Amino acid sequence: MDASLIIACPHCNARNRVPPARLAEAPACGQCHAPLFVAKPVALDAAGFDAHVARADLPVLVDFWAPWCGPCRMMAPQFEAAAAQLEPQVRLAKVDTEAQPALGGRFGIRSIPSLVLFKQGREIARQAGAMGAADIVRWTRQHL
Numbered sequence: 001m002d003a004s005l006i007i008a009c010p011h012c013n014a015r016n017r018v019p020p021a022r023l024a025e026a027p028a029c030g031q032c033h034a035p036l037f038v039a040k041p042v043a044l045d046a047a048g049f050d051a052h053v054a055r056a057d058l059p060v061l062v063d064f065w066a067p068w069c070g071p072c073r074m075m076a077p078q079f080e081a082a083a084a085q086l087e088p089q090v091r092l093a094k095v096d097t098e099a100q101p102a103l104g105g106r107f108g109i110r111s112i113p114s115l116v117l118f119k120q121g122r123e124i125a126r127q128a129g130a131m132g133a134a135d136i137v138r139w140t141r142q143h144l
Contacts, residue, residue: 005057007091009034010042013051023088039084041092045100052093054121060091061140064107064114066098071130072113081133082140090140117143 004017007027014031027036041063044052053060063079065072083092097104097112107116111128117140118124125143 006055007036007058008048008051008056009036010038010052010091013048015051015055037088039087040080041083041094044093044095044103046103049093049095049100049103052091053118056091057120058091059089059117059119059140059144060093061086061136062116062118063092063094064097064104064109064116065094065112066096068098069112075113075130078131078133079136082136085133085137086140090144115139119144 004019005023007016007018008014009016009029009032011034012029012032014029016027016030016036018027018036028034029036042048042052044062053062063075065076079092079094086092095103097109107123113128113130115127115131115136116123117126125139127139131139
């Protein structure tokens with residue numbers, strides 16, 4: 001039985017099989033050969049969202065934000081710091097609700113910033129409002 005995880009590449013969105021024991025070994029994409037983990041949030045559009053969230057096994061924490069939102073801009077470096085702490089166990093991603101309004105609508109985002117945690121394509125937790133890096137990490141781990 002194959003216990004490998006399906007992980008989408010943050011560069012080309014290709015799906016990769018990675019054994020859980022090898023997550024910390026800096027795996028590379030089989031298609032573009034770029035690193036699968038970059039310790040930074042991945043910017044997602046609709047196709048990238050489906051590749052990383054709906055069709056991948058790794059939990060994904062998504063920050064729904066907008067460029068005009070002051071709290072969103074203040075939280076951005078905190079979210080990036082959290083990515084460095086949570087990868088490779090969790091992928092962190094950002095969805096610009098101005099550029100991708102359909103994704104914001106699809107998940108009923110009414111307040112930004114909003115963090116939504118997905119596991120195996122399903123939403124398992126949601127939090128509205130800006131948070132610091134330590135709080136993001138703690139909140140994420142608490143819900144996994």
